[in-house]
Amino acid sequence: MKYATTMIVGAGIALLAAGLFMPGWLTFLLTLAFAKGLVVMGLLLLMRAGLVSFGQGLYYCLGAYCVGIAGDYFETQNALLLLLLAIVVCVALAAVIGLLLCRYRDIFFAMFSMAFSMILYGVLVKSSAFGSSDGFNVKPPLLFGWTPTGESGPFLAYGLAVVALVGVGIFVWRYLRSPMGYAGEAVRENEIRVEYLGASVRRIIYTKYLLAAAMAGLGGGITALAAGHIDPEMAYWTTSGEFVFIALMGGVGHAAGPVIGAVLFELLRTYAFQISPYTWQMILGIALLVIILYLPKGVWSLVERVTKGKPL
Amino acid sequence: MNALLETRSLARNFGAVTAAADIDVTINAGEIVGVIGSNGAGKTTFINMVTGYLAPSSGEILFKGKSIVGKNPRQVMRAGICRSFQVAQLFPELTVLDNVLIAYGIMKHKILPLMSPLATKANIQQAEQLLEEYGITSYMAETVVTLPQGVRKLLDIALAMLRKPEILLLDEPTSGVAIDDKFELMDTVMRAVRKSGAAVLFVEHDMEVIARYSTRLIAFYDGRVLADGAVSEVMGDEKVKELVTGHHLDIDYEREVEHA
Ligand SMILES: Nc1ncnc2c1ncn2[C@@H]1O[C@H](COP(=O)(O)OP(=O)(O)OP(=O)(O)O)[C@@H](O)[C@H]1O
Numbered sequence: 071m072k073y074a075t076t077m078i079v080g081a082g083i084a085l086l087a088a089g090l091f092m093p094g095w096l097t098f099l100l101t102l103a104f105a106k107g108l109v110v111m112g113l114l115l116l117m118r119a120g121l122v123s124f125g126q127g128l129y130y131c132l133g134a135y136c137v138g139i140a141g142d143y144f145e146t147q148n149a150l151l152l153l154l155l156a157i158v159v160c161v162a163l164a165a166v167i168g169l170l171l172c173r174y175r176d177i178f179f180a181m182f183s184m185a186f187s188m189i190l191y192g193v194l195v196k197s198s199a200f201g202s203s204d205g206f207n208v209k210p211p212l213l214f215g216w217t218p219t220g221e222s223g224p225f226l227a228y229g230l231a232v233v234a235l236v237g238v239g240i241f242v243w244r245y246l247r248s249p250m251g252y253a254g255e256a257v258r259e260n261e262i263r264v265e266y267l268g269a270s271v272r273r274i275i276y277t278k279y280l281l282a283a284a285m286a287g288l289g290g291g292i293t294a295l296a297a298g299h300i301d302p303e304m305a306y307w308t309t310s311g312e313f314v315f316i317a318l319m320g321g322v323g324h325a326a327g328p329v330i331g332a333v334l335f336e337l338l339r340t341y342a343f344q345i346s347p348y349t350w351q352m353i354l355g356i357a358l359l360v361i362i363l364y365l366p367k368g369v370w371s372l373v374e375r376v377t378k379g380k381p382l
Numbered sequence: 383m384n385a386l387l388e389t390r391s392l393a394r395n396f397g398a399v400t401a402a403a404d405i406d407v408t409i410n411a412g413e414i415v416g417v418i419g420s421n422g423a424g425k426t427t428f429i430n431m432v433t434g435y436l437a438p439s440s441g442e443i444l445f446k447g448k449s450i451v452g453k454n455p456r457q458v459m460r461a462g463i464c465r466s467f468q469v470a471q472l473f474p475e476l477t478v479l480d481n482v483l484i485a486y487g488i489m490k491h492k493i494l495p496l497m498s499p500l501a502t503k504a505n506i507q508q509a510e511q512l513l514e515e516y517g518i519t520s521y522m523a524e525t526v527v528t529l530p531q532g533v534r535k536l537l538d539i540a541l542a543m544l545r546k547p548e549i550l551l552l553d554e555p556t557s558g559v560a561i562d563d564k565f566e567l568m569d570t571v572m573r574a575v576r577k578s579g580a581a582v583l584f585v586e587h588d589m590e591v592i593a594r595y596s597t598r599l600i601a602f603y604d605g606r607v608l609a610d611g612a613v614s615e616v617m618g619d620e621k622v623k624e625l626v627t628g629h630h631l632d633i634d635y636e637r638e639v640e641h642a
């Protein structure tokens with residue numbers, strides 16, 4: 071346990087150090103990838119309980135809009151405060167929607183979660199105060215009164231993303247080994263047994279749903295700070311689909327799966343777009359197909375195979 | 383009388399099907415009650431109602447004098463009534479050890495912890511002890527789907543016993559188990575039960591098993607209690623012979639074939 075924590079913190083420090091020497095475009099790409107990794111780590115909690123949400127875009131978008139709107143309204147650029155607000159608002163909304171969703175399973179859970187994200191999309195597209203379908207620009211973040219300029223511009227958001235990734239990574243790593251983490255597998259395997267052991271299946275799903283919302287909100291908030299622009303597309307169902315795509319690609323067997331998946335996804339997308347701007351989606355699709363066929367447990371399983379026997 | 387469990391005119395329909403009609407059963411502390419009845423007689427329905435899985439259409443269920451109708455399985459189980467299942471209810475893709483660890487994890491915490499590890503040395507040791515009590519330690523690392531029926535049944539019962547119930551309801555504990563292994567399985571279960579002092583109601587088709595382990599016998603037929611009393615008395619009952627045991631004991635295969 072201590073070993074894993076040290077490893078994750080070590081990886082975080084290495085990433086931060088590497089960030090100082092990275093070209094700006096790579097810093098930016100990794101920031102967006104890490105933000106998505108955060109969202110997908112939340113999705114992982116649900117997927118391990120047998121629930122696929124096709125609506126994490128709801129909280130991803132909501133988190134981003136919280137940061138954008140609150141930044142404007144309260145005239146603050148304090149990154150930590152804005153991100154905290156994004157998390158709180160997302161959890162509050164999830165606390166309401168979750169009451170309904172925790173009654174549904176399978177395709178119904180997936181479709182209901184998608185429906186809620188599409189509602190937000192619909193509302194935002196019609197809200198001219200927030201730029202309708204064009205969205206609006208978000209002011210650059212401040213951390214303890216410091217904002218980087220010029221060359222080191224993208225570094226602040228990158229740093230925030232890495233720190234969030236380390237924090238959430240440690241949490242998820244430990245969570246998966248906790249009674250609540252195991253309870254997710256249990257719910258997927260046999261709900262009747264869970265109830266007869268004395269735990270409420272709905273409460274377990276509800277808890278996971280709230281956690282996933284918090285992580286998605288954080289990811290969305292970081293994306294807003296990094297990109298400097300947000301639009302309703304973040305709540306569109308294709309964005310939520312992307313998260314599921316990343317989860318499948320990276321694998322949900324380990325907390326690192328979503329992060330690896332997200333980085334791979336962003337790299338693939340960037341290169342695929344450069345190679346063939348009109349059919350890049352096809353390249354992504356083929357990549358996913360290959361992964362599902364040869365690595366059904368995601369790219370992470372490759373790492374596990376190599377390090378088999380070693381605790382990670 | 384120290385009645386632990388008492389049902390009064392308990393009934394349940396599924397649409398036009400009457401699965402249980404007017405069931406009055408009393409179980410006292412320390413009793414080992416066998417239940418027989420042909421397929422569809424309402425035995426499982428009875429257990430489902432008592433443990434809060436199915437709501438009765440009408441009637442009353444009293445546990446230590448207090449009504450438990452309307453309580454869910456979690457509440458019933460916490461109150462002291464636990465059950466096993468006709469088809470073992472386990473986590474099939476997980477190992478035996480993980481099954482037990484999860485059970486302990488849920489049992490020990492009213493609110494499940496998010497950060498503290500489940501598979502600690504102490505918890506694993508405790509799980510090993512439980513498996514040892516039921517003689518299935520050697521299967522610890524195996525996935526449930528690969529287990530023989532008997533082991534699944536034992537694990538299912540072991541999980542039901544975790545809460546130290548005052549009443550244990552066993553739904554066909556030996557179904558799917560080879561005849562030669564039935565007694566060994568029941569011996570193991572009864573040893574654990576005796577140690578805990580729980581009263582037992584067990585559904586069983588095998589008359590030899592009934593005769594060996596029960597102190598009292600109830601015969602179900604068509605959602606009703608046909609006979610209830612000492613084992614020999616119920617087995618000797620003419621109606622029971624005609625309607626219940628006749629189907630199981632002296633199966634006249636030729637006649638069955640003719641009828642089919
Ligand atoms: N969920 C259900 N929906 C509809 N009918 C049901 C349901 N559960 C049980 N029944 C019906 O109720 C009757 C009693 O079923 P039950 O399972 O209680 O019988 P049983 O005595 O346990 O039989 P077996 O020996 O086959 O396990 C049967 O006719 C059955 O078809």
Ligand SMILES: [Mg+2]
Nearest residue numbers: 425426427468
């Ligand atoms: Mg039955």
